[in-house]
Structures are given as C-alpha cells and as structure tokens.
Amino acid sequence: MTISPSSMINQYKFEDEPELRDLFITVDDPESHITAIETFITYRVITKTSRGEFDSCEYEVRRRYQDFLWLKSKLEEAHPTLIIPPLPEKFIMKGMVERFSDEFIETRRKALHKFLNRIADHPTLTFNEDFKIFLTAQAWELSSHKKQGPGLLSRMGQTVRAVASSVRGGVKNRPEMFTEMNDYMETFSQKINVLDKIAHRIYKEEREYFNEMKEYGPIHTLWSASEEDIADSLKGIASCIDKCCKATEKRMAGLSENLLPILHEYVLYSEILMGVLKRRDHIQSELDSKMDALANKKADKDLCSEEIGKLEDKVECANNALKADWDRWKQNMQCDMRSAFGNMADNNLHYYEEV
Known part of the structure; x- marks a missing residue:
C-alpha cells in the first residue's frame, strides 16, 4: 500500500513533535x-x-x-x-x-x-x-449538514438506554482493567472536585483581600498629611502596601490563568470518562445478554452466533480504543497537573519575594 507522508508522520512520535503538526x-x-x-x-x-x-x-x-x-x-x-x-x-x-x-x-x-x-x-x-x-x-x-444527523431526542434516548443498562446489576464479564479504571476515576473525580472548590475559594478570598488592600494603602498617605513627625513612616507603609497590592494582583492572575482552568477542565474530564466507561459497559452487557440467551437456548442458534460474533468484534474495538486513549489521557493529565502546580509554586515564590 502507498502511504502518504502525512499518514506516515502520524505513525511516529519524535521529540520535537510541534514541528510535525499539520x-x-x-x-x-x-x-x-x-x-x-x-x-x-x-x-x-x-x-x-x-x-x-x-x-x-x-x-x-x-x-x-x-x-x-x-x-x-x-x-x-x-x-x-x-x-x-x-x-x-x-x-x-x-x-x-x-x-x-x-x-x-x-x-x-x-x-x-x-x-x-x-x-x-x-x-x-x-x-x-x-x-x-x-x-x-x-x-x-x-x-444544512447539521440537519442530516440524528435529532437531539434520538441521541438522548441512546444515552439514557446506555446509562440505564450499565447501572442495572453491573457487567458480569468486565475485564479487570476496566474495573480498575472505574475505581481510579471515582477517586480522581472526588479529589479533583475538592481541589476545584478549594482553589475557587482561595481565589475569592484573595480577591477580597486585594480589594481591602486597595483601600488600606491610600489611608496612610492621607494620614501622613496631618502627622508631620511620622509622615515618612506613614508614606513608607503606604508604599509597601502598594507593592503588596500589585504582587497580590499578579498572584491572582496566575491562579485564574494557570491553575483554575486546568482543575476545572479535569472536573469536566472526570464526568466524560465516567460516561465513556458506562458506554463501554453497555456494549459489553449487550454481548453478555446474547451469550446468556444462547446458553439458555432462548434464541435461534445460527442467528445468535452471528450476532455474538459481531458484538465480540464491537467489544474488542471498544476496549482497544479506550485502552489507547486512557494511556494517552493519563499522560496528558499528569503533564498538565505537573505544569499547573509548578506554575503555582513559581507564582507563590515570586509573590513572597516581592512582598
């Protein structure tokens, strides 16, 4: 088979990958x-x-x-x-x-x-x-193209059926790997939601502190006009508060740009991954029910065997797709978290140096 240069590029990973993007x-x-x-x-x-x-x-x-x-x-x-x-x-x-x-x-x-x-x-x-x-x-x-696809109600129906099926009694033959994924995501979801809430609370408190600081500094400057003996000290305090105010504003910007969006994105990712695992379980449960029907002789043997073969292929494709994407997602997540927390640490160091 002739392989185009663009498809060959997608088969390999190089260290300087950004240059290969097309x-x-x-x-x-x-x-x-x-x-x-x-x-x-x-x-x-x-x-x-x-x-x-x-x-x-x-x-x-x-x-x-x-x-x-x-x-x-x-x-x-x-x-x-x-x-x-x-x-x-x-x-x-x-x-x-x-x-x-x-x-x-x-x-x-x-x-x-x-x-x-x-x-x-x-x-x-x-x-x-x-x-x-x-x-x-x-x-x-x-x-025009959007009108060609299935309607919203159809998609909602598929989602509801998939979720309902995966909830009813679980999946009998789920591979251990996907049970481990499910357990991991339940823990991850809990932790990332707590981090997201705390980070937003810290940002809110920081903003309130910043607003108070903006009023706090000028008062010393005004006070210095009527206190000649300590005027220099009061002006010095006002100057320091102003520097602290500017440093606090930078730290807030760092939180809102580097940490909060990443944490919230992975809160949403946790919901998406739980949905993906449920859809995988739904495909598995379809196969399980067909095999049960065949074992109990409640269905036509030839027809059921053909359907089982197709479902086995479908389950294998679903499993392989999720396995590959899971490894990729986990690697990206760890890289994003490392970067976000590293940026937050640098941000805090600069803040304390400045104040």
Missing part, C-alpha cells in the same frame, strides 16, 4: 449578535493546514457555542469509547460573572480554543469528517 487552529475575535429572538456570541475559527484532504491551506469561519456542542455530540456518536475533550459549560453559576461580560467571553474563548486544539492533536479525532466540516464549512453549509 493542523493549526485559532479561536479569537468574539462578536455579539442581537436578534429579535436572542442574543449570542460568535467566535472566529482560523485553520491553517498542509493536509491533502483539505481543499485549501487556510480557512476562516465563525461559530457560536451551539456549533461546538454539535461537534462534540457528533464525535461522541462516532467514537463512543474515545475520550472527547470537554467543552465549557453552557450556563454559569449565578453571581459569579455576567454571561456577556468581557471576562466570561474571554474565559470561554480560551476554553473553546483548547477544545479544538485537543481534538486536532488527537490521533483519531483529528481525522473525523465532521471535525473537518466544522473547520471549513460556511455557516449555511454547516446548518
């Missing part, structure tokens, strides 16, 4: 749209590629949040036992930030940018046809 995506330029029915934000998605399956080397399209949701659902539908990167939630907690504030829009833009680049870096998802359409089709073409 798909670069940027999400930027958020824009508000107000209609009689709704208000929404669109983001510009710029794609640059050297892949032969693309008709051009550069594309520019605009996408709204619901388009990203459509892409995620299509990827889950096509690859039920692969780990699809998480999207930021559609709704935000009341009282945190306004939905259309600059802060919220920028936070969402960064998350959407990361979502697409996680897919682009994935060895399988990056070649998904719906992903290519998402990156290249104009708005009217994407709308």
Whole structure:
C-alpha cells in the first residue's frame, strides 16, 4: 500500500513533535449578535493546514457555542469509547460573572480554543469528517449538514438506554482493567472536585483581600498629611502596601490563568470518562445478554452466533480504543497537573519575594 507522508508522520512520535503538526487552529475575535429572538456570541475559527484532504491551506469561519456542542455530540456518536475533550459549560453559576461580560467571553474563548486544539492533536479525532466540516464549512453549509444527523431526542434516548443498562446489576464479564479504571476515576473525580472548590475559594478570598488592600494603602498617605513627625513612616507603609497590592494582583492572575482552568477542565474530564466507561459497559452487557440467551437456548442458534460474533468484534474495538486513549489521557493529565502546580509554586515564590 502507498502511504502518504502525512499518514506516515502520524505513525511516529519524535521529540520535537510541534514541528510535525499539520493542523493549526485559532479561536479569537468574539462578536455579539442581537436578534429579535436572542442574543449570542460568535467566535472566529482560523485553520491553517498542509493536509491533502483539505481543499485549501487556510480557512476562516465563525461559530457560536451551539456549533461546538454539535461537534462534540457528533464525535461522541462516532467514537463512543474515545475520550472527547470537554467543552465549557453552557450556563454559569449565578453571581459569579455576567454571561456577556468581557471576562466570561474571554474565559470561554480560551476554553473553546483548547477544545479544538485537543481534538486536532488527537490521533483519531483529528481525522473525523465532521471535525473537518466544522473547520471549513460556511455557516449555511454547516446548518444544512447539521440537519442530516440524528435529532437531539434520538441521541438522548441512546444515552439514557446506555446509562440505564450499565447501572442495572453491573457487567458480569468486565475485564479487570476496566474495573480498575472505574475505581481510579471515582477517586480522581472526588479529589479533583475538592481541589476545584478549594482553589475557587482561595481565589475569592484573595480577591477580597486585594480589594481591602486597595483601600488600606491610600489611608496612610492621607494620614501622613496631618502627622508631620511620622509622615515618612506613614508614606513608607503606604508604599509597601502598594507593592503588596500589585504582587497580590499578579498572584491572582496566575491562579485564574494557570491553575483554575486546568482543575476545572479535569472536573469536566472526570464526568466524560465516567460516561465513556458506562458506554463501554453497555456494549459489553449487550454481548453478555446474547451469550446468556444462547446458553439458555432462548434464541435461534445460527442467528445468535452471528450476532455474538459481531458484538465480540464491537467489544474488542471498544476496549482497544479506550485502552489507547486512557494511556494517552493519563499522560496528558499528569503533564498538565505537573505544569499547573509548578506554575503555582513559581507564582507563590515570586509573590513572597516581592512582598
């Protein structure tokens, strides 16, 4: 078989891997749209590629949040036992930030940018046809393509059946590896949720402290005007408080940019992985029920044997896909956590040096 250079590249891993990438995506330029029915934000998605399956080397399209949701659902539908990167939630907690504030829009833009680049870096998802359409089709073409897929109710029905099936009595013949994965994810989910809550609480307390500091410093400057004997000392204190205030602002920025997004992304990942494991169990339970029916002679032997063969292949494919993705995800997670905690440590060191 003739192997194209781009496919050969994807078979090997080199140390200087970024130079071998052939798909670069940027999400930027958020824009508000107000209609009689709704208000929404669109983001510009710029794609640059050297892949032969693309008709051009550069594309520019605009996408709204619901388009990203459509892409995620299509990827889950096509690859039920692969780990699809998480999207930021559609709704935000009341009282945190306004939905259309600059802060919220920028936070969402960064998350959407990361979502697409996680897919682009994935060895399988990056070649998904719906992903290519998402990156290249104009708005009217994407709308036309979206109408061809299964409806929302159909997808919800499949998900509900899969979850219900996996919950009923568990899976009899689940390989030990996937039981260990399940146990790991239950612990991971618990720990990452606690870390996420504490980190947000620390950030909130830091912001309150910062706001108090902004009022605290100027009072000493004002006081120095009426206290000649200690004016220099009061001004000195005001100067120190100002430096501490600026250092605190930097530390807050470090928390909000380097730690909070990573922790919350993996809170969402934990939910996704539990769903992937349930879908794998659902495929396994289908095979188990067919084998039980054959053993109890409650089904046509020839027909049942054929169905069992197909289900065995399906289970093997699902298992292999999840095994490969699990190792990849775990490696990425450990790298992300190491980087986030390392950045937090550096951030704290700089803070204490400055104050």
